[in-house]
Amino acid sequence: MTTQDPIYKTDALIAEDIDAYLETHQHKTMLRFITCGSVDDGKSTLIGRLLYDSKMIFEDQLAALESDSKRVGTQGQEIDFALLVDGLAAEREQGITIDVAYRFFATEKRKFIVADTPGHEQYTRNMVTGASTADLAVILIDARKGVLTQTRRHSYLVQLIGIRHIVLAVNKMDLVDYDQAKFDQIVAEYREFATSIGIQDFTAIPISGFKGDNITAHSENMPWYTGTALLPHLEAVEVDATTDQAKPFRMPVQWVNRPNLDFRGFSGLVASGTVKPGDQVRVLPSGKTSTVSRVVTMDGDRDLAVSGEAITLTLTDEIDCSRGQVIVAAQSPLEVADQFESTLVWMDEAEMVPGRAYWLKVGTQTVSATVHAPKYEVNVNTREHLATKTLDLNAIGVANITTDREIPFAPYAENRDLGGFILIDKITNHTVAAGMIHFALRRAQNIHWQATDIGRDHHAGMKNQKPAVLWLTGLSGSGKSTIGNIVERKLARMNRHTFLLDGDNVRHGLNKDLGFTEADRVENIRRVGEVAKLMTDAGLIVITAFISPFRSERDMVRGMMQPGEFVEVFIDTPLEVAEGRDVKGLYAKARSGQLKNFTGIDSPYEEPASPELRIDTTQMTVEEAADLIIARLIP
Numbered sequence: 001m002t003t004q005d006p007i008y009k010t011d012a013l014i015a016e017d018i019d020a021y022l023e024t025h026q027h028k029t030m031l032r033f034i035t036c037g038s039v040d041d042g043k044s045t046l047i048g049r050l051l052y053d054s055k056m057i058f059e060d061q062l063a064a065l066e067s068d069s070k071r072v073g074t075q076g077q078e079i080d081f082a083l084l085v086d087g088l089a090a091e092r093e094q095g096i097t098i099d100v101a102y103r104f105f106a107t108e109k110r111k112f113i114v115a116d117t118p119g120h121e122q123y124t125r126n127m128v129t130g131a132s133t134a135d136l137a138v139i140l141i142d143a144r145k146g147v148l149t150q151t152r153r154h155s156y157l158v159q160l161i162g163i164r165h166i167v168l169a170v171n172k173m174d175l176v177d178y179d180q181a182k183f184d185q186i187v188a189e190y191r192e193f194a195t196s197i198g199i200q201d202f203t204a205i206p207i208s209g210f211k212g213d214n215i216t217a218h219s220e221n222m223p224w225y226t227g228t229a230l231l232p233h234l235e236a237v238e239v240d241a242t243t244d245q246a247k248p249f250r251m252p253v254q255w256v257n258r259p260n261l262d263f264r265g266f267s268g269l270v271a272s273g274t275v276k277p278g279d280q281v282r283v284l285p286s287g288k289t290s291t292v293s294r295v296v297t298m299d300g301d302r303d304l305a306v307s308g309e310a311i312t313l314t315l316t317d318e319i320d321c322s323r324g325q326v327i328v329a330a331q332s333p334l335e336v337a338d339q340f341e342s343t344l345v346w347m348d349e350a351e352m353v354p355g356r357a358y359w360l361k362v363g364t365q366t367v368s369a370t371v372h373a374p375k376y377e378v379n380v381n382t383r384e385h386l387a388t389k390t391l392d393l394n395a396i397g398v399a400n401i402t403t404d405r406e407i408p409f410a411p412y413a414e415n416r417d418l419g420g421f422i423l424i425d426k427i428t429n430h431t432v433a434a435g436m437i438h439f440a441l442r443r444a445q446n447i448h449w450q451a452t453d454i455g456r457d458h459h460a461g462m463k464n465q466k467p468a469v470l471w472l473t474g475l476s477g478s479g480k481s482t483i484g485n486i487v488e489r490k491l492a493r494m495n496r497h498t499f500l501l502d503g504d505n506v507r508h509g510l511n512k513d514l515g516f517t518e519a520d521r522v523e524n525i526r527r528v529g530e531v532a533k534l535m536t537d538a539g540l541i542v543i544t545a546f547i548s549p550f551r552s553e554r555d556m557v558r559g560m561m562q563p564g565e566f567v568e569v570f571i572d573t574p575l576e577v578a579e580g581r582d583v584k585g586l587y588a589k590a591r592s593g594q595l596k597n598f599t600g601i602d603s604p605y606e607e608p609a610s611p612e613l614r615i616d617t618t619q620m621t622v623e624e625a626a627d628l629i630i631a632r633l634i635p
């Protein structure tokens with residue numbers, strides 16, 4: 001072997017026949033698992049023991065470990081066990097702020113990826129990340145301490161994320177004299193708790209990571225234990241591919257494959273079930289049906305494909321189907337909805353802003369979604385429900401979500417791929433939350449859009465104009481109301497039908513229940529957006545004068561309108577100038593602390609990145625500004 005080879009330790013087969021070795025290695029199944037437990041429970045020792053005893057570690061991670069622990073060993077030499085463990089612990093400490101450390105190892109029977117995450121409460125997000133792809137969780141318990149708060153917390157998270165295989169590894173058995181009574185007592189206590197949170201089954205194994213008892217082989221120190229050792233158990237546990245195959249066929253479309261006019265295929269990963277030529281399928285959300293004509297894979301056409309495989313389907317009919325849609329068995333379609341109840345794990349430093357629109361990624365599709373105020377937050381240690389207005393970093397709660405269009409989905413409990421989602425902030429691009437769909441809200445199914453005889457085109461046609469929203473945004477005192485008013489006057493003279501929505505006026509009526517917190521400002525703008533939208537449906541040219549300080553909400557309103565109808569006008573007046581004008585005396589109040597959350601003083605204003613129009617009020621009169629806006633509207 002050269003130093004370039006990816007596998008550190010050779011075994012007999014590699015030495016004899018590298019090709020045969022690689023062949024078997026390639027066809028081994030893979031188990032992804034996560035270890036949970038606090039540092040003192042012996043997590044590093046256990047992972048070190050698994051890596052050490054399995055004797056196959058990939059070289060790049062070995063190199064990383066070597067540099068951490070100075071002198072773990074070199075090619076061909078035995079690694080020192082204690083130093084290996086130190087290296088793992090050191091790396092995890094450094095990795096805490098990054099994410100999750102993934103370790104790879106392999107045995108004769110299987111390949112493993114273990115997600116190593118820090119145990120403390122403030123790293124919930126890391127644990128959720130590590131667990132989201134895991135098939136199995138090893139929950140470590142210190143035999144001297146028994147079931148702890150951490151144990152309950154981690155078990156709850158594991159159950160929440162839907163990991164179906166759980167190993168309760170009762171560690172440090174050597175320190176309790178390999179006492180069976182102690183083990184039985186811990187298992188009984190854990191079983192009671194596990195049942196209460198809906199964990200139906202788990203495998204309890206008494207081990208000593210440090211001494212190596214019941215890790216690779218049955219330990220002679222615990223003759224009373226009749227089950228298998230940990231590693232053989234991990235090698236044998238059935239990964240869910242087979243149970244998923246029994247479920248109805250579902251494939252989120254990743255891309256449409258059209259190399260030439262004769263071939264149009266839909267590519268994706270089979271999320272559950274099986275598919276073969278001749279199967280009746282349905283495309284969601286459109287609901288159109290067709291028949292599978294070919295199932296194509298990298299190795300050519302197939303008679304059957306199963307869950308977990310990457311395939312391309314061709315259909316007998318030319319039906320519409322694009323990325324993000326889901327192809328399912330025609331007889332058992334998925335639900336389609338645009339309002340859901342879901343659990344959210346908040347993962348961003350910036351807290352959730354109820355009412356704000358985020359990107360929601362589910363399956364292969366991304367839609368815009370509004371998160372409503374949480375119904376409650378869960379205290380993960382006690383599972384109590386707490387009242388809250390928002391969720392901050394590492395908090396877990398339940399909230400309703402509305403998407404801007406209908407999406408096919410499955411409850412998370414049934415299908416992790418079609419019921420699990422992430423939320424992304426539209427401005428920062430941070431992944432702010434991981435979510436799990438519980439169910440669709442029934443109101444989503446019962447309210448249908450009323451099809452009316454006189455539509456928006458008719459309304460606009462009668463007024464002989466194109467509807468639009470002139471959205472004026474800027475600091476208080478920048479000149480929005482003044483300029484908006486002149487624009488409306490000029491348009492009226494041109495016989496245009498308009499309506500001016502002004503911030504102060506709306507707050508006296510429609511929005512009088514709202515204040516100036518971030519959440520209330522978001523809701524204020526959402527309502528104004530909806531009203532403006534109805535007015536454009538009525539054929540009007542709407543002029544709005546709202547500070548609207550946040551980009552997300554302005555973008556949300558833009559998204560509500562027909563393409564091209566939203567004209568963002570940035571009334572650009574420097575803070576000093578607006579404050580100098582101080583028409584309403586508000587800046588003075590804000591400066592003296594009498595007025596809280598005032599934009600520009602103690603609440604931010606996010607300037608538009610690329611508005612349709614920017615008006616520099618220090619360079620022109622209000623009349624000139626109004627003319628410029630009208631010229632943009634009616635070229």
Ligand code: ADP
Pocket residue numbers: 474475476477478479480481482483545581583617618620621622625
């Ligand atoms: P806003 O609606 O943005 O809070 P207002 O329109 O109520 O702002 O107030 C802006 C004030 O600034 C008005 O008194 C207006 O006459 C004055 N002003 C002076 N020069 C300009 C200008 N070039 N553009 C806009 N407003 C100006």
